[in-house]
Amino acid sequence: MQVLHAAWDGDMFYLWAESSTMPMTAARIRGRQSKKPKPRAHPFSLVGDELKAVFVEFSDEKLPDPTALETKTFLLPSTQKGPVPSPWLIREEDYSVAKATGLASWNIETLIFEPYLAFEFLLGLPEQPTHGFVFGSSLRFWIEVAKFSLELITRQQFAPAIREDDGSFQAAWAVVITGEDEERVRILSEAMPASCRSHNAETTPVEQLSSFVNRTADAFIRNSLDSTTLLPPRRGRRPKVVPLPEQWLNALSTDNHALVASPEDLNSFYTEIQTWLSQLQPAAPDAQFRTCFRLEPPPDSDSDSADAENGEEWGIHFFLQARDDRSLLVPAEAVWRTRSSTLTFLKRRFENPQEQLLTDLSKASQLFHAIESSLQTARPVGLELDAEQAYSFLLQSAPLLKQSGFGVLLPSWWEKPSARIGIKLKLTPAQEVTNGKVASHALLGAKGIIAYDWAVAVGDETLSESEFEQLARLKVPLVQIRGEWVELRPDDVETAIKFFKKKHNRGEMTLGEAMQLGFGAGNEAVETEVGLPIVEVEAEGWLEDMLNSLSEGVKITPVKTPRAFHGKLRSYQKKGVSWLAYLNKFGLGACLADDMGLGKTIELIALLLHERAGKQVNKLAPTLLICPMSVVGNWQMEVERFAPSLKVMVHHGADRHTGKIFARKAKKHDLVISTYALAHRDEETLSNVSWRHVVLDEAQNIKNPAAKQTQAIKKFVAEHRIALTGTPVENRLSELWSIMDFLNPGYLKSAKHFRTNFALPIERYRRNERAELLRHMIQPFVLRRLKSDPTIIKDLPEKxxxxxxxxxxxxxxxxxxxxxxxxxxxxxxxxxxxxxxxxxxxxxxxxxxxxxxxxxxxxxxxxxxxxxxxxxxxxxxxxxxxxxxxxxxxxxxxxxxxxxxxxxxxxxxxxxxxxxxxxxxxxxxxxxxxxxxxxxxxxxxxxxxxxxxxxxxxxxxxxxxxxxxxxxxxxxxxxxxxxxxxxxxxxxxxxxxxxxxxxxxxxxxxxxxxxxxxxxxxxxxxxxxxxxxxxxxxxxxxxxxxxxxxxx
Structure with missing residues (x-):
């Protein structure tokens, strides 16, 4: 076992590892010991190529290998025998060394990372390491800090700055910590493990965290700019001395970070930049309240059309908002009515509220200039805006105010997709249900299954060409249509006009694409073709029934417990069997991912019995079950116990049948059990049969899509595919893709497309919207019940x-x-x-x-x-x-x-x-x-x-x-x-x-x-x-x- 640790010294990141295969005690010091003994070599830390192999094990293939190794000194809990090993390494015979008697210095060989490489490496690490590895507390801490740094970058919480170090000045990108992020910095700093400071004990946790976040953000932004200059090319001759502002902006995107000028000029420029950056911070960030802005649209119109000129005034109202209770808003009118330095409102006390409000409004006016007009009055309570100003506030100023720590309350419709011009899709099946089937796993990605029509929609209303032209003539960014406010982006208006001129509003898509739309996952191809977002989807016929049945929270008609089943199915198990049977009806692959012990095995057995209770039992092909060798016997015993009427054949061993003999024998059985090891070796034999189902038990065994057994299994022909696993994702999302590609080939597109659009954005860049999109896409095909679910607990015996x-x-x-x-x-x-x-x-x-x-x-x-x-x-x-x-x-x-x-x-x-x-x-x-x-x-x-x-x-x-x-x-x-x-x-x-x-x-x-x-x-x-x-x-x-x- 290897336990991985990490350290940060303000400039570089270090990775080192303990190993269980090395001696736990250090070599004795010969002779007399000095009062300050020199650090000894750590006895069980990895060195050289073994340490580099750790990076290879966990790094992204596109990351360059860090070749530099450097010995650093760490202060670690120790005994006279040596450093105390991590808990995972303490062996039975080593309990005597488990308790430290003090701290001692140890020389440890480390792998050195520059900030950018450290950032990418940490973000690429899985939630759980592969077998044989453990992430120590220090490494886990820096993973969390890297996620925090990335979150700040994605929220654009950064600004150009200057870093000063012992009289030298460098251009740098710095994160801007405001509002709730300040509390997160405090929590993270307090949670920093002591091991994070074993190499750099002189700096405080806040200093370490801040330097890491700033240095990694700076490195990431520079890498993203890729030497893109922030200034237009200079015309004419280049001056001998480049002005500091120009130096500064150029240095923000190049490898040369240093600023060159006289000490007086550098100090003066540094002060100016610091003053400018301070404007991004709200006044009194530690105060118990903050200034809040609420945007309110004009009163609703009674008109059923786009309100003629939409000339009514919008309003922004000022409030003081409690930081610990965002619902507590003190109107500015109440602030100005108080005659003392303390305001009491709903049993809460606000100190110096008038001074705080004026100071905050002054700072906010630099982010939204319209606020300046309100400051011309002695007691500002709000301001009025026209539609253009309101749109500017929604689009540009509101996000800036939020980032700077102010409260901002916007109309609920602003964040809705339907609050802009889009298209409505109407999906119609081009093929009818035949013999209970509309598709097989091969047809899920085939064209021509679903036809669609589209229409332009503004808000929830579909508009004709004449209605839209009337709307476009208003030339205002915000309009109210039948009581709903809608954003009219100029690009959207132009695209919609072109759409009407094309007179082409029909097309075809695959069943898989239609399902993604039906479950809220969108369709990039359609949106790219039309140029507008899909705001609503309507389905007809069997497609509507299927989408409704597979939606979250919608019940599927339950199947009865088969008469041939020897035992009793719990209610949640009946639901599992019904769900499998329903997906099978449409030829859609299913992943049953219940917790261990909830009965995935008997749910599959019950499904096989349910199918064989029909009238056409003799026409059913056998089911192929692929499982690890260690559970073949368990499957035999469970089938014998719960379904003795099923005929079972085990395909394994040196005397197993092959070729035509195997095919003939298999067709005389209901269930054929084989193993992952034979899937590739006997691929030709197993491919000689067209199976009713191909079922994978412990389906995580095909998590590697490049493995020969995975590729062989995906070639087996079956009417329906089922995956049984308690862990559909162990480490990487690519494992989920491999299972889903087995179940429903092509549904999540290629591995490369999945990696670019989901794996990297979710795993490395923590993009929640992509994770939510993926969840919507796979939800119909994955049934996961946990032992902790209230509906499951009540159905389980206590033991x-x-x-x-x-x-x-x-x-x-x-x-x-x-x-x-x-x-x-x-x-x-x-x-x-x-x-x-x-x-x-x-x-x-x-x-x-x-x-x-x-x-x-x-x-x-x-x-x-x-x-x-x-x-x-x-x-x-x-x-x-x-x-x-x-x-x-x-x-x-x-x-x-x-x-x-x-x-x-x-x-x-x-x-x-x-x-x-x-x-x-x-x-x-x-x-x-x-x-x-x-x-x-x-x-x-x-x-x-x-x-x-x-x-x-x-x-x-x-x-x-x-x-x-x-x-x-x-x-x-x-x-x-x-x-x-x-x-x-x-x-x-x-x-x-x-x-x-x-x-x-x-x-x-x-x-x-x-x-x-x-x-x-x-x-x-x-x-x-x-x-x-x-x-x-x-x-x-x-x-x-x-x-x-x-x-x-």
Missing amino acids: MEMKVYYNLTKEQASLYEAVVAEMMVQIEYSEGIERKGLVLATLMKLKQITNHPALFLQDGSPLPGRSGKLARLEAMLEEVLAEGDKALIFTQFAGMGVMLRHYLQEKLGCETLFLHGGTTKKQRDAMILRFQTDPHGPPLFILSLKAGGIGLNLTAANHVFHFDRWWNPAVENQATDRVFRIGQRKNVQVHKFICIGTLEERIDQMIERKKELAESIIGAGEAWVTELSTDQLKEVFSLSQDAVEPMD
């Missing part, structure tokens, strides 16, 4: 117990069979206490093997890829972490707990606690406190069953994993009750691992058959197993063929 089935690896199976063969010979020829001991020893060895070969062999060998159980646990914990949940993991082997802790921290990149019999009370209490109370603390807690089975309250967790089984319900329930007890506010999911075809499955079946008598018959512990006959033991211990992960 859900689930069995998790898995297969053994070939190595596990070989060890298992060898142990059974050896031990059964000894058991058969023993009796009494010796026999009981041998049976228990066999049971213990087989448990160790099903956990992991390394636990049985005790050889310290690597863990990855050798245990089916561990692979399944890892996959499930990924979902737990993605959903922000916490989990307990019980094992009866302390050695397994140590292995799990190291493995999960390395693979999942999160701190994992481990409580066992050797844990001291002090350590135990500290672990429990962190797990229970720290929202950013370790989300996973491993407990040995005996040490964690009693006396603990761990209600912060809502998942319990029984990694290995005690085979006694009372003992397991006692462990589960660490979570499911008084104080638990969430529904608890209990996961019990069972290996198919082994003692785990057979003993589970025995317990299930006698569940009501389990405690009395089985008793405490596992001694009851020793009472079984030798033949019964052979049956329990034997390994069946389906227990092993098939080899390709």
Whole structure:
């Protein structure tokens, strides 16, 4: 595992990393130590190419690699053994170094970033790092500051300035912090982790934050200008001495930032610029109130036409507005009526209100010059404007006043898209519904499915050519039409006139484009062709029904639970089945993205049964399910449990069918299960069948669109496609694009188009409007329900117990069979206490093997890829972490707990606690406190069953994993009750691992058959197993063929 840290020194940004693969203790200092020892090399920080590889792992391919490495000195919490590692790196044997005894200086090799590269790098980092990496608190802090800096830039909260440093002056762009942003600076500064100052402790948090924001903004703006000059080319001869104002403006867009002049001239010019910049700040920014301007249109006209001349006067009214309660407005009239320096209004006190109002109005007049006229009166309360002035205020001055910290209240219609000239689209299906189908996944992007007509609209009204010409002749920017105010932009008016002259208002579009329009996503192609925004969309026929049904909050007609379904569907699961069936009706791909444990598996099984309950069941093609190898067995068991009437075929293993034989066999089954690994390898074979559905379980496995398995899967022909995943987006939006492109090819256009229009604007530049647009576009195709949803919680039991089935690896199976063969010979020829001991020893060895070969062999060998159980646990914990949940993991082997802790921290990149019999009370209490109370603390807690089975309250967790089984319900329930007890506010999911075809499955079946008598018959512990006959033991211990992960 590698933990990434960051530092900023006012000029440069530094990245460094700790590694779990390096020694945790520093080399001892030989000889006598001085009172001020020299900094030593940090023992477990990455250096050289390994550090550069971190940048490559997370950087955008278009960013240049920072090649410079520099050793910097950091002051870190330390002990005599060395620096204290980050919590994620503290190993079981390192608890003694976890508590610092003081601070010490350490030399650390860092990767150096100039401000622009640092800015782009930070903004490009994912919310969650890839496995094996952790973002330390310092790096996460600078990511948030970079987002803040970008937000200021996008809001144009910057101005040209001069930076002074030890008597030298440089042209620079500086951010302008006003109003609410000042509070955000304070909050961010107070939240700065101490580790951010470990390299630069002399500066305050505010100074560090301000310098970072200003330097990154300056670098970004300069890069955007790309040497564009801010002044027109000089005519004539260039003077020997370029005037300072000209130097300054030129230096704002070039690499030469320095200003050259005499010290007196530089200081004078610097003072002038600072005075000018101060005008951007509202008076008394720390005051409890501010001046606010409210624009009010003329009174409504009774006319039904565009009000003849629209000559009525607009008004701006002045108020004082409380900063902590924006609804509290004190009219200027009330301010002038007060006769003291204190105004009391609605039980609030305002100090020096008259002085504040006049000062603010003077500053505001420099941003909106019309305010100057009001200052000619002794007690200004507002001013009147004509339509041109009101339009200028709306378009230009209001944003400037807001940025400068003033309050501005505008009419609600101003921000509406319909408040300008636009077009209304009428969508009509060009193809009728045939046999319940209107499209397949291939037709979603095909032309000719939808026809459209367009008409010019102003506000909510469609206008004829003559009506529009009458409106255009008014030549005013704001008009009132039938009670609604509308903006008439000159360019829009000209475009509309050209539109009427073309006499061409028809066209065709794809079903996908029509759906995007219907869900409020707009259509850039149509808007570009017409030159006007789409302000309203109206659909007809089956398209109207479909758009209405798939809109948020609109109910889809529910389907009944199939008779062949063995079990009961919860209400939200019925809705999921109905939703899948409805999208299937139109051939549209669907992504079921419910939280783990809500039942995605049984919803798909119910869908297959629902389809086969129809009259044309014999005509249905088989469904292909692609899933990870670790869940193939789980799917088999779930189908057998809930839908035994479905015919299932598993396509895996060395003896699997291929070619025509496979196609013939597949058509005789309802469900064919295969794996991602075979999707590419057997692409030709799997392509020989036209499938009813192609279903991807854990669909995040196709997050890489360039991967061969992803490309192969997208080629499979099916009437309908379904993706099942609890994490549709793990790190990058490109993962969502890949899943959506599988479900509905072409809907989100090409990967390049998606990256340019959505991924970069959202991930790097945090453009909320693009995120909202994308949400509208994918909403019809993604159904995500959370365990925390009120409608879901009421439908769930407080505790859900689930069995998790898995297969053994070939190595596990070989060890298992060898142990059974050896031990059964000894058991058969023993009796009494010796026999009981041998049976228990066999049971213990087989448990160790099903956990992991390394636990049985005790050889310290690597863990990855050798245990089916561990692979399944890892996959499930990924979902737990993605959903922000916490989990307990019980094992009866302390050695397994140590292995799990190291493995999960390395693979999942999160701190994992481990409580066992050797844990001291002090350590135990500290672990429990962190797990229970720290929202950013370790989300996973491993407990040995005996040490964690009693006396603990761990209600912060809502998942319990029984990694290995005690085979006694009372003992397991006692462990589960660490979570499911008084104080638990969430529904608890209990996961019990069972290996198919082994003692785990057979003993589970025995317990299930006698569940009501389990405690009395089985008793405490596992001694009851020793009472079984030798033949019964052979049956329990034997390994069946389906227990092993098939080899390709």
